[in-house]
Amino acid sequence: MSAPDQDPALAHLIEQVQAARASRTPLQIVGGHTKAFYGEPPQGQLLDVRPLRGISSYEPSELVCTVRAGTPLAELEAALAEKGQCLPFEPPRFASPGNLAGGTVGGMVAAGLAGPSRAAVGGVRDYVLGATLLNGHGQVLSFGGQVMKNVAGYDVSRLLAGSMGVLGLICEVSLKVLPVAPATTTLRFELDEAQALQQLNAWGGQPLPIQASAWWSGTLVLRLSGAAAAVHSASQRLCKEAGGEVVDAAMAAGFWLGLRDHTDEFFAGAQQAVAVGATLWRLSVPQTAPPLRLSGEQLIEWGGGQRWVVTTSPAATVREAAAKVGGHATVFRGNKAGGALAPLSAPLQRIHRALKAEFDPDRIFNPGRLYADL
Amino acid sequence: MNAPLPAAAGIDPAQRAQRQAQVVAALSAVLPGHALLYRREDTVPYECDGLTAYRELPLVVALPETEEQVAAVLRTCHGLGVPVVARGAGTGLSGGAMPHALGVTMSLAKFNRILKIDALARTATVQCGVRNLAISEAAAPYGLYYAPDPSSQIACTIGGNVAENSGGVHCLKYGLTLHNLLRVRGFTAEGEPVEFGSEALDAPGLDLLAVVVGSEGMLAVTLEVTVKLCPKPQLARCIMASFDDVRKAGDAVAAVIAAGIIPAGLEMMDKPMTAAVEDFVHAGYDLDAAAILLCESDGTPEEVAEEIDRMLAVLQGCGASRVAVSENEAQRLRFWSGRKNAFPASGRISPDYMCMDSTIPRKRLADILIAIAQMEEKYALRCCNVFHAGDGNLHPLILFDANDPDQMHRAELFGADILETSVALGGTVTGEHGVGVEKLSSMCVQFSPDEREAMFAVKRAFDADGGLNPGKVIPTLHRCAEYGRMHVKKGLLPFPELERF
Numbered sequence: 087m088s089a090p091d092q093d094p095a096l097a098h099l100i101e102q103v104q105a106a107r108a109s110r111t112p113l114q115i116v117g118g119h120t121k122a123f124y125g126e127p128p129q130g131q132l133l134d135v136r137p138l139r140g141i142s143s144y145e146p147s148e149l150v151c152t153v154r155a156g157t158p159l160a161e162l163e164a165a166l167a168e169k170g171q172c173l174p175f176e177p178p179r180f181a182s183p184g185n186l187a188g189g190t191v192g193g194m195v196a197a198g199l200a201g202p203s204r205a206a207v208g209g210v211r212d213y214v215l216g217a218t219l220l221n222g223h224g225q226v227l228s229f230g231g232q233v234m235k236n237v238a239g240y241d242v243s244r245l246l247a248g249s250m251g252v253l254g255l256i257c258e259v260s261l262k263v264l265p266v267a268p269a270t271t272t273l274r275f276e277l278d279e280a281q282a283l284q285q286l287n288a289w290g291g292q293p294l295p296i297q298a299s300a301w302w303s304g305t306l307v308l309r310l311s312g313a314a315a316a317v318h319s320a321s322q323r324l325c326k327e328a329g330g331e332v333v334d335a336a337m338a339a340g341f342w343l344g345l346r347d348h349t350d351e352f353f354a355g356a357q358q359a360v361a362v363g364a365t366l367w368r369l370s371v372p373q374t375a376p377p378l379r380l381s382g383e384q385l386i387e388w389g390g391g392q393r394w395v396v397t398t399s400p401a402a403t404v405r406e407a408a409a410k411v412g413g414h415a416t417v418f419r420g421n422k423a424g425g426a427l428a429p430l431s432a433p434l435q436r437i438h439r440a441l442k443a444e445f446d447p448d449r450i451f452n453p454g455r456l457y458a459d460l
Numbered sequence: 461m462n463a464p465l466p467a468a469a470g471i472d473p474a475q476r477a478q479r480q481a482q483v484v485a486a487l488s489a490v491l492p493g494h495a496l497l498y499r500r501e502d503t504v505p506y507e508c509d510g511l512t513a514y515r516e517l518p519l520v521v522a523l524p525e526t527e528e529q530v531a532a533v534l535r536t537c538h539g540l541g542v543p544v545v546a547r548g549a550g551t552g553l554s555g556g557a558m559p560h561a562l563g564v565t566m567s568l569a570k571f572n573r574i575l576k577i578d579a580l581a582r583t584a585t586v587q588c589g590v591r592n593l594a595i596s597e598a599a600a601p602y603g604l605y606y607a608p609d610p611s612s613q614i615a616c617t618i619g620g621n622v623a624e625n626s627g628g629v630h631c632l633k634y635g636l637t638l639h640n641l642l643r644v645r646g647f648t649a650e651g652e653p654v655e656f657g658s659e660a661l662d663a664p665g666l667d668l669l670a671v672v673v674g675s676e677g678m679l680a681v682t683l684e685v686t687v688k689l690c691p692k693p694q695l696a697r698c699i700m701a702s703f704d705d706v707r708k709a710g711d712a713v714a715a716v717i718a719a720g721i722i723p724a725g726l727e728m729m730d731k732p733m734t735a736a737v738e739d740f741v742h743a744g745y746d747l748d749a750a751a752i753l754l755c756e757s758d759g760t761p762e763e764v765a766e767e768i769d770r771m772l773a774v775l776q777g778c779g780a781s782r783v784a785v786s787e788n789e790a791q792r793l794r795f796w797s798g799r800k801n802a803f804p805a806s807g808r809i810s811p812d813y814m815c816m817d818s819t820i821p822r823k824r825l826a827d828i829l830i831a832i833a834q835m836e837e838k839y840a841l842r843c844c845n846v847f848h849a850g851d852g853n854l855h856p857l858i859l860f861d862a863n864d865p866d867q868m869h870r871a872e873l874f875g876a877d878i879l880e881t882s883v884a885l886g887g888t889v890t891g892e893h894g895v896g897v898e899k900l901s902s903m904c905v906q907f908s909p910d911e912r913e914a915m916f917a918v919k920r921a922f923d924a925d926g927g928l929n930p931g932k933v934i935p936t937l938h939r940c941a942e943y944g945r946m947h948v949k950k951g952l953l954p955f956p957e958l959e960r961f
């Protein structure tokens with residue numbers, strides 16, 4: 087990150103933050119305006135991060151890219167693709183006909199959402215190597231760095247992944263990037279929910295190049311990714327073992343993209359149901375959790391670890407079902423009267439409040455966006 | 461190395477004795493007699509960890525056997541305002557478990573049970589005192605293993621790995637401790653039970669697990685850990701490549717990555733290190749090479765064959781003067797034997813050695829090697845170099861004789877110079893060994909006063925009274941002022957031109 091005196095965009099953001107502090111005006115941090123639906127409702131004066139745009143440094147041989155928060159995710163991914171690299175965790179871009187650029191890098195880190203490959207490759211936080219933060223004292227602080235291994239001080243940069251902007255404005259991040267795998271194949275199997283979960287966990291314990299999975303309505307779709315030889319032999323073995331078939335590459339690519347950006351048939355249906363009163367839940371549960379038997383449509387990703395449920399069941403029923411198997415449930419879209427996120431235990435709640443008070447004592451950054459009292 | 465002098469030097473013995481009696485009396489109410497040590501001869505074994513150059517006698521050593529006892533020790537100490545230093549196997553290399561002169565060292569060695577191996581879920585739930593390697597051993601019958609493998613893995617415990625976010629030789633491909641953990645359960649400084657993460661892949665709210673891991677026991681006390689297990693690769697093969705010039709070897713490291721290959725391990729040894737380890741393990745290393753690279757591929761047999769061919773093409777294209785590929789497991793382990801024994805081999809050629817642990821961008825490997833060679837002349841001390849080259853993590857071993865105070869002093873200056881040069885090259889003062897007390901002053905160079913204050917803020921949010929392992933990791937303003945070195949501003953110029961080159 088350049089120093090504020092050399093960077094008008096950063097200097098202007100600092101001015102806005104200082105003014106908000108002085109007048110105790112809450113600020114709503116925005117980038118691509120794509121995730122206002124997520125978390126608790128946004129409130130406050132808009133603080134637009136998009137002027138903070140561009141790739142600061144990218145060294146393909148270092149597997150590190152440092153990028154400013156307002157950079158469209160699509161722009162970053164295009165630069166990586168040029169060098170045969172990618173963000174392996176497949177963050178959703180939420181582009182739309184009216185907003186072709188989609189979300190920004192800062193929004194990606196703040197929301198901490200990852201796509202179909204999450205279970206195999208890790209989430210957003212696992213790829214954050216460093217970050218520059220503008221905190222509630224108006225200070226520009228850098229944590230972490232641009233190297234893979236770094237244990238100098240507390241890892242505040244990784245804490246920002248999924249923080250929903252409540253600790254401050256993410257100005258710049260350094261991300262670990264990886265080469266695009268040489269080969270990819272998608273397979274499909276006809277399996278019921280219990281069979282699919284059993285199979286996914288059994289395969290997970292074997293050295294197979296499984297990179298993503300999705301089960302919906304009696305069909306399990308599996309993506310294999312890695313060295314060509316490994317993908318080829320695994321594909322043959324799995325098809326034989328569980329009666330699968332290879333999906334046409336172009337069709338498969340479209341399917342995974344739709345799943346990643348929540349534009350596929352399941353999510354389109356979910357949006358329609360939400361419009362008439364249903365709720366789209368994201369349940370994060372242990373991969374081995376048995377079928378949850380909640381009413382409504384369900385799509386299972388992450389080898390069983392992420393279960394999307396569209397239901398009209400009461401929030402308490404859904405939260406209880408998730409908690410019972412050791413997981414938690416988030417209202418992704420729909421009625422958030424019971425809180426968007428599952429409640430925290432008392433000691434965690436105390437730590438959350440204390441962190442907010444330390445980083446943003448005047449509560450100007452995205453107040454209430456993660457939990458109402460933060 | 462820039463640790464403080466033992467604090468005990470400035471403490472009035474009568475006051476210490478009085479405080480000790482008070483703490484022993486209070487802890488006697490919650491611990492059985494055999495779990496409480498305070499006589500000098502009993503507490504001396506706890507006076508240091510793997511960083512033996514810095515020692516401090518703890519006021520009291522507590523050896524709780526149950527979680528209730530851990531909670532009671534914490535509550536009691538919190539009530540009395542007595543610092544608590546949690547301790548595992550004591551193998552840490554930066555003094556993270558060095559006792560506090562007026563504090564309780566709480567050994568968690570008795571929490572050494574593997575609670576559950578869930579083969580279907582590919583997880584292991586273990587107590588904090590379970591050794592790193594013991595997890596992989598317990599998982600082996602299921603074809604699974606725990607990926608992070610620090611060199612001390614036969615002795616170090618998972619609780620310590622959580623505290624340090626330990627790495628190992630395979631972390632470029634398989635990640636650090638953080639990337640292989642699901643959940644940490646333990647206690648707050650006040651003795652309240654707390655859980656970070658969950659058995660699912662994420663947990664609601666801020667990702668506190670990400671900051672607890674690597675916090676060197678300053679934010680919470682870890683009692684139980686759930687780790688992810690990976691399927692064991694069917695096959696691993698290793699290439700040993702010689703280079704007649706360190707710059708060529710450094711460039712080869714970058715070229716392998718740039719070719720889209722993520723090796724399972726990518727390690728480098730320089731000529732003095734190679735000579736030292738060859739004399740120790742007799743593995744047949746190329747003694748003429750200026751640098752040796754070990755480059756490993758793992759996976760299915762087809763995958764490994766494909767990757768080894770690609771690796772060989774890159775290494776030869778970068779001017780490797782000799783290459784050999786392991787033909788069997790025995791040969792592969794022989795290739796690794798020298799690298800794994802770099803520390804003991806150094807111990808044989810010098811009375812003492814100091815191991816540094818900075819990380820730099822990979823492409824700066826040759827630059828730092830050349831800079832270290834110049835420092836050898838400047839400080840009139842020898843240095844052997846082993847690197848986790850794949851992730852730019854250096855382990856220069858500075859050789860010296862601690863009986864000669866001047867050599868000890870020069871070794872410290874040499875070490876600090878390496879760390880500061882690493883920061884200036886865009887790196888960090890510690891890649892995997894932690895700050896502890898050893899690198900406190902070097903933190904002044906890497907972080908600004910505001911950044912260090914933000915770290916104190918994190919500490920306060922978890923531990924308002926500062927009772928857990930105080931004085932480690934984050935240097936005070938006063939200390940940095942005394943150290944007198946400038947903070948190297950990150951990012952202002954991405955690759956500053958340095959006078960020293």
